[in-house]
Amino acid sequence: MQLTEQLAQYVLSGFSTGAIYALIGFGFAIIYNSTSIINFAQGEFVMLGGMLNYFFLTTLKLPLIVAIVLAIIFATASGVLFERLAIRPLKAPTPLSLVIITIGGSILIRGLAMLIWGKDTHSIPSFSGSEPINLAGATILPQHLWIFGITLLVIGINKLFFNYTITGKAMRACACSRKAASLVGIDVKRMVLFSFAISSAMGSMAGIIIAPLTMTAYDVGIMLGLKGFCAAIIGGMSSGFGTVLGGLLLGILESLGAGLISSGYKDAIAFIILLLILFVRPQGLFKKTETERV
Amino acid sequence: MLRLEGITQVFGGLTALEDISFTAKCGEITGVIGPNGAGKTTLFNIVTGIYSQTAGSVFLGERNVSCFPPEKLARLGMVRTFQNIELFGQMTVVENVMVGLHTKSRSGIFSCAFKLPGHLREERIIRERAMHWLDFAGISELGPTEASSLPFGKGRLLEIARAMALEPRIILMDEPAAGLNSRETVELAALIRKIRETGVTVVLVEHDMELVMDVCDSILVLNLGRKLAEGTPRAIQENPAVIAAYLGEG
């Protein structure tokens, strides 16, 4: 393969993993923006999406659409349960206790998944077959197109929700100031619940659409979650295009790095980028600097 | 002791402070007052190293200390208290004051870990001095109490004791009377005068007019980010511009 064709291949596959990272990153951003919590358990909802889909599709032999819908519902329910049981009862949430509780939650969810479904990796058939398609000298699979499409759809719906619905705007209000939001009558606790629900739904969606490509197992959540977080950080924790760009950038850099430098160190690339961003520009690449009133 | 020249602070589109210049004389109590939004807290944070000003300079004595971080200012003898009292909640009252003596001691990690004799000697001195300052603020009986369990008024006194332990040249207080009842405010006034007697310069930002007029030797009035007036309490009370700013024109 010529270099340009190789590059096109890397960029294209980077785009698709990047889309996934963006979806997962959104989950982080949404919760963070309404609650200032970084939900370390976010990756586990991604895992649940894939695993539940596998369960409904292969074990219960339900049709694809039904399996997907059920998977999202169950994953969202877990997210809501998690918020109710572990987050809401916290009396004095210091950053440390929030970090620990969400980590504890992620370990718990992972452990339960392992108990229920074992440690094996499972494969899921692609949504519409695996005939490769040729695009500008590079090959992509139909699943890649599903990933692009669904990611765009989800992000579009998100934009509409946050900008044009009352609930969406209420959640954005909580992100700016919880006190002010509650003073104007917004039920902050409900908004927190919604943000967890939306994030786990999006996360599980991400897990569902990537599972046919990367297989799914009880422990895929850790890496995916962390890379999604990285995408969100690059994008400045924005619930908009920042995170999308962050995800795409991460996906492409990772793909190029894996292809051109070394595939063993592929995962390290995401974390090196994460560290660089945190050191140099923690507010993300795409956000203007704000001043805080003390 | 403390001189400000042309302090200007711009936040994005908002000019919080414009060309503020004033002097707080050594050994005097200077008050900074002004209606809400006048920029008092911003000015305070600039002088104490929490913010960096957009333009202008801060002089401590003869030295330009503009944009120095708080820890450096502490070593030069400047200390402040906070409106919302920032106590070290999980430490006892006496330990809080002992932290105030940090700059008066020097044992490092090595010396402390190996309990070298210099460190042990220092610890004893630190504890003695801490008790002295608790006594100064009138709360020596609260020594072993956990700081977070103190009632607000006592917490305020602890903060002052801690700040004085630093043996500063100047102490800046951010709304020290906030949250105090009238009896506590009278005690505060006495304490502030006691501080002046030790030769330390005091600058306070305050809303409580009675306290300010009672205790201050000199007052600076800010309004909408600008200097409105500067002078003795008497002069300020009779200044028509000041009256107008507080009560509104007409």
Place this chain on the structure above:
Amino acid sequence: MKREIVKFLLFAISVMVAPLIFKGGYLLNVLVFVGIHTMLAVGLNLLLGFAGQISLGQAAFFGLGAYLSGILTTTYSVNPWLAMALAALTVGILAFFIGFPILKLKGHYLAMATLGLGIITYIVFNEAVDLTGGPSGLSGIPNISLGTFVFDSDGKNYYLIWFFTLVTILLSLNLAHSRVGRALRAIHDSEVAARVMGINARLLKVQIFALSAFISTIAGSLYAHTMTFVSPASFGFNFSIELVTMVIIGGLGSIYGSFLGAAILTLLPEVLRAFQDFDIIVYGLILILITMFMPGGLIRGVPTGLTFLLSWLKRSRSANA
């Protein structure tokens, strides 16, 4: 002060006497690990409990100590003591320099950064096969020896490791009750007020970070010489979380608490042997429950719980009288 000295002496004596009571066997091996984990937990507590800085990458320093000692003593035949000193100094200095950018971050961002650091190190252990042996690990690491006396059995290694652990505990206790300890706790409670009091928070945080790394590296070297074999699996994200759990269970800011946490989490898997794969769930549950109901850790929670129970019993007794 005298109470503290007596407490420590009692603790040290119990440690010294334990092997004689538990005469060898499997339990002794577990107690060796309790020693290593205690040393790690105490080091982490200085950073996490006292200074209040979240670090999710402590396993990286542990692993660096183990691998550096392992590689230096096998491939380059360096004397184990020299290797340990070199490893600790190198990692300590590296940690000092990387501490500056990392500790500018706070809360979640700091957690993520240390996590990232830990994972990058783990990946390097796995991928640098020529140096580290990759996933299959590095074997043939010599036991450490003092003159002609070789530490080649559980019994001997127990005393070797616990010597270092006791020294770490003693020095940490001294630090905790000193000017530096107060400065650290001040930073934890209110960093801005600490700075106003003249504490150079930035520098002190970095110094403690480096000290914590130094301690972990030594623990790693000792681990390598005790096990004579190291592999990346022991130094991953899971172990970093385990260490944080130990510190939290025991009680942030309590040195003896870290021993308690380390002991419990090292012995627990042995107790749960029958429930092999459940341990991961148990960790998750412990983390959640302790954070929600006993944020001060066991060392504060248990006495408080007992006091509460006693007063409740007293009240119901007098009600019945």
